[in-house]
Amino acid sequence: MSPPYPVELLTLFPGMVSGYLGASILGKAQEKGLLCATVTDIREFAEGKHRVTDDAPYGGGAGMVMKPEPLVAAIEVARARLPGAKVLLMSPRGQTFTQPRARELALHAAGLILVCGRYEGVDERVMGSLDGELSLGDFVLTGGEIAALAVVDAVARLVPGVLGNVASSVxxxxxxxxxxxxxxxxxxxxxxxxxxxxxxxxxxxxxxxxxxxxxxxxxxxxxxxxxxxxxxxxxxxxxxxxxxxxx
The missing domain is CATH 1.10.1270.20 (tRNA(m1g37)methyltransferase, domain 2)
Incomplete structure (x- = not known):
C-alpha cells in the first residue's frame, strides 16, 4: 500500500478547517491511511505575549499585512516535516486552479503545503519561501482557508482509493x-x-x-x-x- 498523500494547511484559524478535513470523504480517507492532513496555527510561530502576526502596511493604506517572520518560520517547519512538498500561497494573483492542475498536484507524492493568507495580504518577502501562488478565480475572499479546502478536496479525491469508485472520478x-x-x-x-x-x-x-x-x-x-x-x-x-x- 502506498503511503498516505500528505497535505498541510498553515492558517491563523485552524478551527475553520479542521472540521471539514475530518468529515465525510476526507475524514474517511485519513482513517484508511490514504490521506494525512495536518493543520498548523501560524500564531504558534509569532513572538511576544500577544503572538502578533500582522502589522500596518509600509506606505500607508487600509487594513493590515501578515508579517514575514512567523509565516516564514511556519513554512520552514512544514518543509522540514514534508520534504519535497509543493508550498503554495492561496492568493487572488496566483495561477488559476483547474482540474488539470488538481491532477498534477495529486501525482506529486511528496504532498502539498497550502498557506492561507489573511487581511490585506502577505508581506512580499514571504514569496521567496514559496513554490508559487494559487487562485480559485477572479474574486476575493476574506481569507485563504475556504480556497485551501477546495484545493485539498479536489486533489485528495484524485488520490487512488479515496473515492473508492474510480469510474465516478473520471x-x-x-x-x-x-x-x-x-x-x-x-x-x-x-x-x-x-x-x-x-x-x-x-x-x-x-x-x-x-x-x-x-x-x-x-x-x-x-x-x-x-x-x-x-x-x-x-x-x-x-x-x-x-x-x-x-x-
Missing amino acids: SESFEEGMLEHPQYTRPPVFREAEVPAVLQSGDHARIARWRRWKSLMLTRERRPDLFARLELSKADQKLLARREEDL
Whole structure:
C-alpha cells in the first residue's frame, strides 16, 4: 500500500478547517491511511505575549499585512516535516486552479503545503519561501482557508482509493474538458417532473449516447469557452446534429 498523500494547511484559524478535513470523504480517507492532513496555527510561530502576526502596511493604506517572520518560520517547519512538498500561497494573483492542475498536484507524492493568507495580504518577502501562488478565480475572499479546502478536496479525491469508485472520478465535470450530464435518482416522478425515459430503458448504449449528448449540449450552452477548446470527434459532431428524441 502506498503511503498516505500528505497535505498541510498553515492558517491563523485552524478551527475553520479542521472540521471539514475530518468529515465525510476526507475524514474517511485519513482513517484508511490514504490521506494525512495536518493543520498548523501560524500564531504558534509569532513572538511576544500577544503572538502578533500582522502589522500596518509600509506606505500607508487600509487594513493590515501578515508579517514575514512567523509565516516564514511556519513554512520552514512544514518543509522540514514534508520534504519535497509543493508550498503554495492561496492568493487572488496566483495561477488559476483547474482540474488539470488538481491532477498534477495529486501525482506529486511528496504532498502539498497550502498557506492561507489573511487581511490585506502577505508581506512580499514571504514569496521567496514559496513554490508559487494559487487562485480559485477572479474574486476575493476574506481569507485563504475556504480556497485551501477546495484545493485539498479536489486533489485528495484524485488520490487512488479515496473515492473508492474510480469510474465516478473520471466521468465528472471538467475531467474531459466539458460539463457533466444531468443526474437523476428515485422516485421516477417528482412533482410531475419525470426521469427521462432513456435512463429507465436499460439500454446501456443508448444511455451512454444520451449522456454524451447532454454533456456536449450543456457545455455548448453554458460554457462556450470550454466548448471552443474541445476536439470534437466525428461521432460527437454527428451527435450534436441530432435531436434528443432521436438519440
